Amino acid sequence: MTTKQPVTMYFDATCPFAWVTSRWLKEVEKVREIELNFAPMSLFILNDGREGLSEGYERAMTAARGPALVAAALHTESPELVDPYYTVLGTKIHSEGNSHKQDPHGYDELIKETLAEIGAKAELFDVAHKDADAEGSVMKQLQDSHDHAISLVGDDVGTPVVQLGERAFFGPVLTRIPEGETAGELFDASVTLGGYPHFFELKRSRTEDPKPEFA
Incomplete structure (x- = not known):
């Protein structure tokens, strides 16, 4: 029996970079033997008290609080629903034009719709605020x-954080979603780099924004 490679991705559902990385890992799931799990982290927590943020970015971080808290509730009570929660909510946010909310309640209706669609308890929404x-x-x-x-x-670091076995790293930062064997090859490369104990960083200046589409 083949042992599956454990992979955990820590996500904030509102982050476009995390979304592209997560969809890449879902593609990897089709072509490599991995056991993929998602766990919440929070841009709201990450940026709390940080100086120099624009007013608009600060509002966006406050709006991100609700989706992350509901993800934490699911991760605590029904961890098997975190993946479908992220997939459904992330699709609504990033693929259906509902991103960059700056109202603290901007994602409320999307969260409620998502909980209904994945068969989760409606009252889980109550933790959002x-x-x-x-x-x-x-x-x-x-x-x-x-x-x-x-x-x-x-x-x-920011989001996402990806853990491969015993090691973890920020990213990888992708702007498009690799498919099929290309997704698998990028994963293999990530495992190789991430598994080397003296590897820390590989980076270049980004020239485009992330888009939720296949490369």
């Missing part, structure tokens, strides 16, 4: 998952 000290809040669970992702790679 609970304060950290409120009864039933899952902020600690989100914080713990986020902190674990950061502990794997260090502070100077």
Whole structure:
């Protein structure tokens, strides 16, 4: 029996870079023996208290709080639903023109629709706007998952964080979604680089924004 390679991706559903990387991994799932899991992290937490952010970006980070908290609730209560939650909500956000919300409640209806479509409890939505000290809040669970992702790679990162076995890295940052064997070959290269204990960074200036389409 072939042992599947464990892969965990830590995501914020509103991040376009994380979305493209996640769809790449879903393509990899078709051509390589991997066991793919998704776990929440949060751009809201990552940028909390950070100086120099534009007003619009700060509002977008506040809007990102709700989707991440609901992801944390699912990860705690029904981890098998995190993948479909991310897939359905991410499609609505990134492929159907609902991205870059700046209202704290901007993603509310999308979250409610997503929970209904994946067969999750509607009341899970209630955690989306609970304060950290409120009864039933899952902020600690989100914080713990986020902190674990950061502990794997260090502070100077964003989303996504991808863990391959015992090692993890920020990214890879892709702007299009590789398909088929190309997706598999990029995964193989990532495993090779990520598995070398003295490899830390491979980077070049980005010349285009991520788009949720196949290369």
